[in-house]
Amino acid sequence: MIVTFTANPSLDRTVALPGPLERGEVQRAVSVSQESGGKGVNVSRALVASGLESVAVLPGADSDPVLAGLRASGVPFVSLPINEPLRTNVALTEPGGVTTKINEPGPLLDADQQEALMKLLLESSRGASWVVLAGSLPPGFPADFYATVARRLRSAGNGNAPQIAVDSSGAPLAAAVSSGEAGNGSGKPDLLKPNAEELAELAAAAGFASPATADELEADPAAAAAAAAAVVRSGVGAVLATLGSKGAVLVTADGAWLATHPPVAAVSTVGAGDSALAGYLLAHGQGAAPADCLRQAVAHGAAAASLPGSTVPAVHQTTPDAVTITALRKD
Secondary structure, three states: OEEEEOOOOEEEEEEEOOOOOOOOOOOOOOEEEEEEEOHHHHHHHHHHHOOOOEEEEEEOOOOOHHHHHHHHHOOOEEEEOOOOOOEEEEEEEOOOOOEEEEOOOOOOOOHHHHHHHHHHHHHHOOOOOEEEEEOOOOOOOOOOHHHHHHHHHHHHHOOOOOEEEEEOOHHHHHHHHOOOOOOOOOOOOOEEOOEHHHHHHHHHHOOOOOOOOHHHHHHOHHHHHHHHHHHHHOOOOEEEEEOHHHOEEEEEOOOEEEEEOOOOOOOOOOOHHHHHHHHHHHHHHOOOOHHHHHHHHHHHHHHHHOOOOOOOOOHHHOOHHHOEEEEEOOO
């Protein structure tokens, strides 16, 4: 079983435009859709769509539209009741897949609610193979919340804790990577899933000798692999770095690989990275080798980009055979 944790879930509304976004003008939408969302929620949705057991842990009142959407779509979840409504995020998609996102900050949870949410996650994670800590943190949460969760999961596991994946950004992501020494008691993740921009920031913090921008990393997979290797040397188990339409790189202590997929007709990029992480975990749970986990990750991400709104693909909608794997140097 894979448990996902989304501290700041959302109702994701996608507005499809007939042409480019025109600032300051009135435009009529082609279509509008909505899904229960947030990074961890999206991972659970993609896993469940492929027949894998997953449980989403999140805050929210029982009547909240986010929880109602999960219930209607058959995604198992456990929730911490709160009085405030969950946020709504809006994505504006243009033809060709260009996406503009407007994300609300989310409800304010006090220290007692934060502790209750963490305990709910610890209880729900017993016997899990993976715990995915994903997305932004609501207002008032400490930046090292994910690192603290990871340490407590490992402490509660008594040597049999689930593996931990982190997919976040900004201060929470940096804190998860810099959380003490590597080892069973640390808050460092077993798997990190940054995009190119996040990888550039993490690599610089990890002492990577050649600072690079997100555009440079997307254009140069070898540089992306070297940057990811710097993060792995800091104590992270593996880095799965998504590079947009350029594919993804996976770096572990034992190797580095690039995966690319033939171009797809992009409709919406919302949830593509989350789907890539789900694809990786799906293959990992089937005992696949690292390169084949990367293969399924890129296949899932490409399939998600070809679907409307925040729709996530099932495994039968992906084309892993179309993915090309290339071994890379780590330094």
